[in-house]
Amino acid sequence: MTSTWIQYIAAGVFGLALLHTFFAKVFKRLAHRYPRHAGLLHLLGEVEIVFGVWAAVLIVMMALVAGGGAALAYTESRNYTEPLFVFVVMIIAATRPIVAFVMYTIDKLARWMPADDAVARVWLGLSLVPLSGSLVTEPAAMTIAALVLGPQVFRQSVPEWHKYSVLGVLFVNISIGGTLTAYAAPPVLMVASAWNWDSLFMLSHIGWKAAVAVVINATLATFLIGKSVRGLPDTGWEGSPRDMSASAIATHIAFLAAIVVFSHHPVIFVAIFLFFIGCVQAYPRSQDRLLIKEAISVAFFLAGLVILGGMQQWWLQPLVSGLEPAHLFISASALTAITDNAALTYLGSLIASMSDEAKYMLVTGAVVGGGLTIIANAPNPVGAALLREGFRDESIGAAGLLAAALLPTMIAAAMFFFF
DSSP states (O other), rough: OOOHHHHHHHHHHHHHHHHHHHHHHHHHHHHHHGGGGGGHHHHHHHHHHHHHHHHHHHHHHHHHHHHHHHHHHHHSOOOHHHHHHHHHHHHTTHHHHHHHHHHHHHHHHHHHHHSSHHHHHHHHHHHHHHHHHHHHHHHHHHHHHHHHHHHHHOOOOOOOHHHHHHHHHHHHHHHHHHSSSSSSSSHHHHHHHHHHHOHHHHIIIIIHHHHHHHHHHHHHHHHHHHHTTTTOOOOOOOOOOOGHHHHHHHHHHHHHHHHHHHOOOOHHHHHHHHHHHHHHHHHHHGGGOHHHHHHHHHHHHHHHHHHHHHHHHHHHHHHHHOOOOOHHHHHHHHHHHTHHHHHHHHHHHHHOOOHHHHHHHHHHHHHHHHGTTTSSSSHEEEEEEHHHHSSSSGGGOHHHHHHHHHHHHHHHHEEEEEH
16 A cells, blocks of 8 residues: 555656656746745756656655664665666767767858858757767767857847747757667667667667758748848857867867767766876866756756656556557657657566567657657756746746647657658
């Protein structure tokens, strides 16, 4: 009986956390109205802290119902590799040598394209960078894309709905852009080993469709906001590869590559990260401020999602296993909006005797819905943390993101479902 009550409590707390994400922007507005409590209200308005806060509430309630030992045992039984990895890769991918090199490359490519340079940079940030997530992982691609697009689109002079349009496309494209390989997208990673899906399988069955959808989405979004960004100067990043040594760029790329290679081994990639911090301290002239605060808030968000999501298996798995393949695709896309898509595919990997068609529908449906909400895909909080200052009240509205992501989601769904 106790375990049943804990399941119900966990589902209720999870529902409250979801409601909090949709109403986070309200707390930001209340902070201006009630300056005496502005600090607390601003904190509650940060989407990145929502699931961490409610995970703490769940652990306390579990301790009261089942005892402190049971609550502690559950907390320690969770796998926190993904939050740790996102924390590490976000910091390294956002360092000055990495970002300056990427932006310099994008600027060069933009000048070769038959379009205004600023418009071309936006298109590349929405297409090439998300597709690169299949190599450097989605969190790294999200970090780079946000830093590329930030100075171009997320500015005061750009209409708010244009910003939401770009954000919706970015989130969708990052979610599907990592499916060209078997290790870069979290929802694919959860099933690749269990279902023997290698990178060749991903590219031939799913990846090429994702690439087509990414290009279509990026082209439509760039056409939509072209007038708002046309004629803008270069990226605004202070520095280029010429401002630092080739060894600094090569060293940072090597650290990033090593982190990606050992992404499933937290003891190793955390040790590599500590060596990286030492290198940064030794050569500060090649660095700007590390995104420690932003990375911690994103990792806190994901760790909270791990704790809360781990208690939803009792209702999610029966729901997933009882659907026909076509219905499974639609349901997976919708469920992803209210739960992390990697958690959804992980539950699917536990279902015995699942048909190949059902496996395909589950995974593609999960990645298709990865842009609908901030919690739908693990890298989304990274983008939100880096870009939210460009929005009114420095907060991203859940309803605005959902509306902006619907069209690119439908385009991606059509590619996966009909081809």
